[in-house]
Amino acid sequence: MRPSQFAKGFKARPDTTSSEKRTALDRLNAIDGIVDIQHVGQTAANGRSSAFVSDAYRVWRRGNRYAARQVIELPLKAIKTSPFNPRHFYLKTSIAELAVNLARQGQQQAIHVIPDYENPGTFSVSDGGRRVRALKEANKETVKAIVVDLPIGIESYKLGYDLNVQRDSQTVFDNAVVWKRFLDGQHFQSQRELADHLGLNESTIAVALSIAKLPENVMHEMVARPDRFGSNMAYQITRYHAARGSDATLRLINKITSNDLSTRQVADIVKGRASAQESPKPASRRRYAQRLEIKLDGVAVGDLKSYGEDRLELRLRRLSKEKRDELLHQIEAMLFPSDAAN
Numbered sequence: 001m002r003p004s005q006f007a008k009g010f011k012a013r014p015d016t017t018s019s020e021k022r023t024a025l026d027r028l029n030a031i032d033g034i035v036d037i038q039h040v041g042q043t044a045a046n047g048r049s050s051a052f053v054s055d056a057y058r059v060w061r062r063g064n065r066y067a068a069r070q071v072i073e074l075p076l077k078a079i080k081t082s083p084f085n086p087r088h089f090y091l092k093t094s095i096a097e098l099a100v101n102l103a104r105q106g107q108q109q110a111i112h113v114i115p116d117y118e119n120p121g122t123f124s125v126s127d128g129g130r131r132v133r134a135l136k137e138a139n140k141e142t143v144k145a146i147v148v149d150l151p152i153g154i155e156s157y158k159l160g161y162d163l164n165v166q167r168d169s170q171t172v173f174d175n176a177v178v179w180k181r182f183l184d185g186q187h188f189q190s191q192r193e194l195a196d197h198l199g200l201n202e203s204t205i206a207v208a209l210s211i212a213k214l215p216e217n218v219m220h221e222m223v224a225r226p227d228r229f230g231s232n233m234a235y236q237i238t239r240y241h242a243a244r245g246s247d248a249t250l251r252l253i254n255k256i257t258s259n260d261l262s263t264r265q266v267a268d269i270v271k272g273r274a275s276a277q278e279s280p281k282p283a284s285r286r287r288y289a290q291r292l293e294i295k296l297d298g299v300a301v302g303d304l305k306s307y308g309e310d311r312l313e314l315r316l317r318r319l320s321k322e323k324r325d326e327l328l329h330q331i332e333a334m335l336f337p338s339d340a341a342n
Contacts, residue, residue: 056117057149066147071110073142074123079113079132082124084157088177089223090133098130099137107131110144114152124152172231173219176212179205207231210238215246221253228257236266243270296323 066072111128125132126148135143157178179194188194191209195202211219211234218241222229229237233256241249256266292304294316302316316327 054149054151057115060115060117061147069146071144071146074113074145076132076136076141076143078122079111079143079145080116080122080124081129081132082114082126082152083181084153085125085129086157086161086174086178087129088174089171089220090130091224093224095130095133095137098134102131102134102140103138107135107140107144110146112148113145114150115147116152123147126150171223171226172208172211172234173223176208176214176219177216179208180212183209204231207235211235214238214241214249218246218249218253221250225257228260229253233263233266236263236270240266240270 060066109128109131111131112126113123113128114126116122116124123145128143128145132143182188182194183191188197191205192202195205198205208231211231214234214237218237222234222237237249237253240252244252252266252269255261261269289308290306293300294302294304296319299318301318302314305313305315307313316324319327
């Protein structure tokens with residue numbers, strides 16, 4: 001099958017892990033690199049057009065007297081979310097905390113926006129969706145922004161996919177919803193095409209798409225704990241939801257969080273090997289074959305246990321320093337006779 005026009009030429013950085021962290025400095029350096037490229041293109045020698053700058057952007061820039069890297073104030077009502085934003089979930093608590101900071105300190109970092117040439121005066125967010133939401137939460141009316149030249153589509157998705165982590169990391173749930181949207185909209189013709197252009201295994205795409213079948217209220221409960229709910233755990237939750245429904249699944253999610261259940265324990269619940277009502281019992285400790293109690297001067301100070309055919313475990317306590325050192329030397333002499341002879 002031939003690649004779709006949307007996917008043609010798209011070579012994104014392979015996503016090594018959904019929890020990969022990107023610092024704010026990384027994001028700023030990367031986006032500044034794009035702005036720098038545009039600035040070089042706009043000031044190219046002999047005034048010739050640069051391949052880095054679209055004709056539409058050049059026309060818009062001249063019409064609005066916009067200089068490269070210029071920070072301008074835009075009305076928040078002129079800012080639109082992009083359907084190609086790689087982030088779908090934004091935690092209410094995170095937005096609220098940022099809104100408080102913005103209300104106190106003001107906006108310190110400009111967002112990056114793309115002009116909507118078909119609807120003059122409006123812009124799509126390329127980088128900064130969290131700040132836009134927080135500014136609205138703080139009842140602000142304007143936003144500081146830098147206008148960049150990227151098409152609304154795959155290139156803006158590439159940028160966001162690589163750089164969207166500022167304080168919160170992108171989650172498997174973001175990928176699930178957005179990748180399903182891509183396939184439903186026939187931007188990619190198959191899971192394999194999407195996987196090829198993202199540099200991922202097709203199985204990774206398949207797992208994400210199965211997770212996308214979960215109701216959003218269920219996903220929201222897991223988005224808040226990316227440390228507990230990665231792709232493997234979310235996949236088990238998806239299987240449980242298919243069999244038990246939303247209410248039971250929400251109870252299981254709470255049980256996972258409160259009891260710190262492992263993915264294996266949840267898999268056992270899904271397979272019916274354990275009950276979700278009670279925490280699965282941890283694997284029993286290996287029983288010793290023989291135990292000898294050790295006494296010194298009639299007082300129990302430890303024991304010597306044997307396991308199977310090849311393991312010994314010696315535990316001693318409440319020894320005086322002199323007795324401990326004496327026993328240590330005797331054990332060393334027995335285990336390392338050549339060293340003792342020297």
